[in-house]
Amino acid sequence: MGILFKNGKIITASDAIDADVLVEGEVVTLIGQDLRADNHELVDCAGKFLLPGGIDVHTHLDLPFGGTISNDDFDVGHMAAAFGGTTTHIDFVVQPIGGSLRDGLETWWAKSRDIAQIDYGFHMAVTDLNDAVMAEIPTMLDEGITSLKLFMAYKNVFQIDDATLFNTMRVAADHGMIVMVHAENGDVEAALTPALLAAGKTDPVYHAASRPPEIEGEATNRAVVMSGLTGCPLYVVHMTCEPAIEALRRGRALGYPVMGETCVQYFFLTVDDHMALPGFEGAKYVCSPPIRSKQDHGLLWQAVRDGTLQVVSTDHCDFWYDGGHGPWQEWNERTGGRDWVGYEKQDPSYRRPGKELGMGNFAKIPNGMPGLEDRMLVMWDAGVNSGKLSPSRFVELCCSNPAKIFGMYPRKGTIAVGSDADILVWDPNKQHTISAETHHMRVDYNCYEGRVVTGLPVQVYQRGRKLVDGAQWHGSNGSGQFVPRAAGAPVL
Numbered sequence: 001m002g003i004l005f006k007n008g009k010i011i012t013a014s015d016a017i018d019a020d021v022l023v024e025g026e027v028v029t030l031i032g033q034d035l036r037a038d039n040h041e042l043v044d045c046a047g048k049f050l051l052p053g054g055i056d057v058h059t060h061l062d063l064p065f066g067g068t069i070s071n072d073d074f075d076v077g078h079m080a081a082a083f084g085g086t087t088t089h090i091d092f093v094v095q096p097i098g099g100s101l102r103d104g105l106e107t108w109w110a111k112s113r114d115i116a117q118i119d120y121g122f123h124m125a126v127t128d129l130n131d132a133v134m135a136e137i138p139t140m141l142d143e144g145i146t147s148l149k150l151f152m153a154y155k156n157v158f159q160i161d162d163a164t165l166f167n168t169m170r171v172a173a174d175h176g177m178i179v180m181v182h183a184e185n186g187d188v189e190a191a192l193t194p195a196l197l198a199a200g201k202t203d204p205v206y207h208a209a210s211r212p213p214e215i216e217g218e219a220t221n222r223a224v225v226m227s228g229l230t231g232c233p234l235y236v237v238h239m240t241c242e243p244a245i246e247a248l249r250r251g252r253a254l255g256y257p258v259m260g261e262t263c264v265q266y267f268f269l270t271v272d273d274h275m276a277l278p279g280f281e282g283a284k285y286v287c288s289p290p291i292r293s294k295q296d297h298g299l300l301w302q303a304v305r306d307g308t309l310q311v312v313s314t315d316h317c318d319f320w321y322d323g324g325h326g327p328w329q330e331w332n333e334r335t336g337g338r339d340w341v342g343y344e345k346q347d348p349s350y351r352r353p354g355k356e357l358g359m360g361n362f363a364k365i366p367n368g369m370p371g372l373e374d375r376m377l378v379m380w381d382a383g384v385n386s387g388k389l390s391p392s393r394f395v396e397l398c399c400s401n402p403a404k405i406f407g408m409y410p411r412k413g414t415i416a417v418g419s420d421a422d423i424l425v426w427d428p429n430k431q432h433t434i435s436a437e438t439h440h441m442r443v444d445y446n447c448y449e450g451r452v453v454t455g456l457p458v459q460v461y462q463r464g465r466k467l468v469d470g471a472q473w474h475g476s477n478g479s480g481q482f483v484p485r486a487a488g489a490p491v492l
Contacts, residue, residue, distance in 0.1 A: 001039050002029065003464060005423065008045030011391045012052065012414050013400035021050060023421040026463035031417060043459070045425055051395060052414050053087030053422030053462065054376050055402040057123075058237055058261065058313035061091050062111045066366035068353040069340050070317045071442040077316070077372060078117035079475060080440035082467045084373035085457040087422040088403075088412050088483060090121040092149060097128045101136050105143060116480030118462055119422075121406070123180060125149040127158045129168065137168070138175045144484025146177050146407050147235070152219045153184040153211075153288065162222065169232035176487035178233040178405070183219035183244065184211055184289055193363050204282030205275045207362045208290040216289050217243020224251035227258050233491050235405065236260040238315050239303075240289045241296050249308050257491040259405060261311035262300050264375045265447055267382065270294055283355040284321050284445050286365045301388055304397055310405065310492050312397045314375050317368025318443040323354025370443045374434060380426075381453035401492055407485035425459035432456050 002024035010017050010031070022030040022040065062073040072080065074091075081089060091112075095104040101124055108122060124145050126133065137148065150165055151158035160168075165181070172179050193210045196202075201209070220236055224247050227234035236248060239260045251258040269291040275282040285291055303309040328350070331343045340352040358365025376398055383389035389397070403413025410419050431454050436446040460468035467475045 001041065003043060003461075004035060004037055004040040005043045005045050005050055005425070006035070006037070008048050008050040008425070010050045010415050011395055012416075013392055013396040016391060021415060021423065023423070023461070023464045026421060028415060028417055028419050028421050031415070043425065047427070047429070048458070049391065049426040049428060050415060051085070051424040051426045052399040053412070053424060053460070054085045054398050055408070055413055056081065056086050056089040056313050056316070056372060056375060057311060057402045057406055058263065058315050059089045059091050059372060060315070060317035060368065063092075063094070063317060064337070065317065065368070066364065067357050068319060068323070068366055069337065070319060070368060071352070072316070072318055072372065073115070073341065074112040074120070074480070075115040075117065075477060076440070076442045078480060079473055080373040082118055082460050082462070082475060083440050085376040085424050085426070085460060086118070086372060087460065087462045087467070088119040088121070088408070089372070090123055090406060092125045093122045094125045095127045095133070099128070101126070101133060101140060115477045117475040117477060118467070118480045119483050120480060121145075121408070121483045121485055123147045123149050126168070127151070129160060129164050134167065134171060137171050137177070141175060141177070141487055144482070146485045146487045146489065147180055148172055148177060149180040149182070149237070151182045151186070152223065153182055153186040153189060155186040155190040159186040162226075165223065166226050166230065169226055169230040173230050173232035178235055178489065180235045180237050181219070181223045182238070183216055183223055183236050185215035185219045188215045197361065197363065202361050204280065204286055204358070204362050204365060205271060207286050207365065208271045208275055210363070211288060211290050213241035213243050213292065216241055217247055220244040221247035224248060224256060224258050227251065228254060228256035231257065233257040234259065238263045238266070238289060238313075239309065240266045241292050242299050245299055245303050245308060252308065259310045259492060260308070261313050262304070262309055263313050263315045264371050264378060265291060265369060267297050267300055268378065269447060280356070280359055283358060283365050285369060285447065286355070286358070286362065286367055287315065287369050288367045305388065305393070310397070310401045312375065312379055313402070314371035315368065316370060316372035318370035318441060319366045319368060320351050320354030320443065321445050322356065323351045324356050326350035328353055369447055370441045371447065373439050373441050374446070374448055377432065377434065377453045377456050378448055378451065380455040385454055404490055405492060407487065407489040408483055412483065421461055421464040423461045424457040426455065427458045428455045430454070430456055430458060
């Protein structure tokens with residue numbers, strides 16, 4: 001017996017058709033009109049859309065950063081993702097300084113394997129590149145990892161020099177891999193930050209002044225040029241502003257194999273309206289690169305409309321705004337900063353340290369914000385409902401393009417015979433008020449607090465298993481699968 005989705009409208013990146021979908025086991029086996037119910041479980045989708053499960057290719061779950069660890073893990077974070085319509089994500093393995101890529105991979109396997117509730121993959125963030133690690137890069141293909149991330153920022157921590165970026169691109173190109181870059185000029189940021197702090201400019205809003213648009217544009221241009229020289233596919237993550245977008249656009253016009261994503265927060269939040277809030281409130285919105293201006297919002301909408309940008313992700317990395325409750329210093333010393341979930345389970349008032357670590361010094365605020373649960377809801381509401389995006393373009397940006405670029409298509413990212421049955425029953429008329437009181441992410445604020453959105457998934461299926469039914473959760477730990485990815489994916 002399978003599951004028959006009846007009377008819905010299927011939305012893919014290329015089509016919108018009225019058809020039924022039959023799922024048997026974990027895959028779609030038949031698409032057609034007026035399919036017979038036979039003995040199948042029937043899901044009536046009248047008045048609703050059938051969308052492929054969302055794919056977020058930029059997340060940081062259970063990530064050590066800035067003196068703490070991001071709140072959401074492969075348990076709670078996965079549940080939150082599914083409630084927002086995301087059924088697959090790619091997280092970043094971080095190579096330990098002084099260690100191998102394999103060391104980092106083993107750490108992330110331990111974080112994910114037993115508790116995963118949705119499907120997932122890994123990028124490899126290379127932080128300590130020497131000859132041995134360079135030789136290790138091709139072995140990641142055997143692990144189903146086809147993408148490398150390099151940092152042009154975070155001087156004296158993760159930042160690589162131009163020679164290292166160039167040589168890594170040459171190795172990646174030879175093996176059909178893709179290089180991702182965090183594009184900000186770390187040398188300039190390292191000069192600006194101490195100067196701001198010395199001048200007494202310590203509030204959260206000055207984080208944006210330490211990382212102006214010009215240094216994002218300069219670094220993006222450098223990476224684009226190196227992609228053109230090496231022929232290595234380049235994917236620039238979390239693009240925010242005109243100088244960066246124009247650098248990418250120039251590279252694409254020259255035929256370079258370059259692509260880019262932006263993240264949902266960069267369409268809605270601004271320095272003036274959010275980071276400049278009174279007191280310490282602006283810390284909620286500290287991320288890198290920073291949120292920008294309303295003018296940049298318009299530029300980003302145009303870039304996702306005209307194809308300059310291919311993907312909308314989240315860079316989800318959430319921390320308590322009001323953290324550091326209970327005997328956390330003692331716990332940190334005793335455990336070496338591990339098992340914060342265990343710490344917080346001891347007492348509902350306990351919280352690991354969070355954004356408050358940067359009170360009096362914006363440079364010490366843990367960078368990142370929540371978004372994994374909200375991405376598809378706010379992008380549909382602001383994009384599709386406003387006419388900025390067609391439903392098919394929405395699917396391209398949030399589902400199909402991520403799958404194609406990162407070697408998961410057509411298993412993921414579409415509704416087609418043979419594809420995994422990752423299906424959203426999407427009600428385009430249902431309203432929902434976004435709030436920290438009701439979201440499923442483990443964090444005490446929401447970037448879109450009070451926003452009323454129209455259109456959301458009312459049922460969510462992963463490989464034919466029902467995960468979400470209205471407000472009910474049906475997922476289980478260990479049911480999420482690692483998705484190995486294929487090298488040589490297309491440049492879109």
